[in-house]
Amino acid sequence: MQIKDFRIDQNLKEQTEHRTVVLPFACYQTTINQNIHGHIPLHWHDEIQFVRIVKGEAVFQVNEEKLTLRQGEGIFINSGCLHMAEDMNQSDCVYICLNVSPHFVVPRELFATHVVPYIQATNLPYLCMDSNQAWANNILDAIVNIYQSVHQQQPYYEIDVAMNLTFIWRNLIMNGFQLTYDQSEAVRSQRMKRMLGWIDNHYDEKITLDDIARAGHLSRSECCRYFKRMLNTTPMNYVIDYRLQKSLHLLQQSGSNVTEVAYKVGFNSTSYFIETFKKSMNMTPLAYKKKTTV
Template identity: 55%
Template sequence: MRNHHFLIDYNLKELTEHSTTTWPIALYHTKIRHHRSGYIPLHWHDEFQFVFILEGEAEFQINEETLCLKQGDGIFINSGCLHMAKEANGTACTYICLNVSPHFITANELFTTFVHPYMHASQTPYILFNWKDRWAKHIYQCIQTIQQLIDETPAYYELELNIQLIIIWKNLLQNGFQMKHDVRKHNKNERMKHMLNWIHQHYHEKVLLQDIAREGQLSRSECCRYFKDILKKSPLHYVNEYRIQQSLILLQETDFNITEIAYQVGFNSTSYFINMFKRIKNTTPLAYRKLKLPHALQLKRVEE
């Protein structure tokens, strides 16, 4: 089973190349707890994403909404939407994920009519798949066929792969999309991306609430409301969580001591860093490093 680790740039856009073939499409299995952070961090990408839960349960956040998906459930995540995922109800969750570039769905002549408008349908950031619905089962069957085509690469498999994508997209348009654009929701999402972008560029510096608010062209109170609505936490709490997330990389991939790591990710006190780390990760930085070191070394040997 291929586990997928991805890179995210400063504005949370995923940098990982979504390609398991020479085409702009990727299909992979993800076990959430195997991600470095223990969950799938907040991010976005231009590709459409189709997810089906294979085992366990997962809590997905799409923009401002939080959803719980169980085994057999699925979800479509629209292009450009902020999203994250974590395990739910103490279960070990594995899901299959298909990412595909919008431009690969149809021929150029059809893209303007049948794809492009739906990318910007802000009233449809996601569509849930219920295993009881025949059309949802059909989409899952197409994804399984795509997996087989990628694994076996038979003659003319690229044409068959494209046929499967068109079938998936047709099922989605017939059963899920609302062709509405809410300017307010779109602008809110874009402001949030700008503020998170600024945090991800400056987290290692002194970060003040007014700096974050200024980036979103908001007052401090409005800024706090945006974070509460979308991330369910305050801006400065998010900053500290992101700093801890960045420290996980340094703990696994460098030999910097705890004090050096604390200062590199923006904490001006080692004790405060350790206390915040324990509060968020339920362990100490040193214990985390000892736990993850064997796994990190094993991954390194595999890569070599």
């Protein structure tokens, strides 16, 4: 079942538990524009993620890099990496999403040697998968096999899933990647997560650039460089966009009104809230509320 409302904690870690009743994984189809935000918001999780586009095209961002994926293509997103996705060209993009605990892809005895080096590598935040490459096509087909197994639930389907996951991981690592671990890159990632997490925890309060920089143990100028490099925006513009995203869920509640929502998400002026919301969403908050309130 598609997750339409991402629940993210104060560190932007997704709170969704990616598992079936007995297995530490989840596999479902996602239609990007059906998410409550209209896109898949920036988040991260401990699970590794595999995606196969089954319709349309989308722009994925992993850490600071953006890439376009089209029907039949896919992507591997490593554990702990910040990522988001947006529909491209109003294509109504649909993809199969497979999230799995790194501990589940190989037997326990092989985890330290065949999984840990890959999920800790700082030069492997993602891998694009093109069906023209044999290893990638094997993975893309296995994603579909897992999706079908989960939804058909034939007898012993869990064994089929486990076998396909090991098959996927073998095809991923058999390419002989030169793995590296850069401590400074790991520190940058953690600082970015701390700043984003601080914003999530304080977005409804008055926020200054100094506050955000302090959360990342950075100077003001270095803080701005982080946001420019990883999110292509300024810290304060990110705060505004984040407040707008938070307002969407509140506006959909039947008892809310625009003024209350504006102040709950940190705007100190209803008129400014309406102005920025309209600029971002191409409609007023009231029009959005009337459109989405059940």
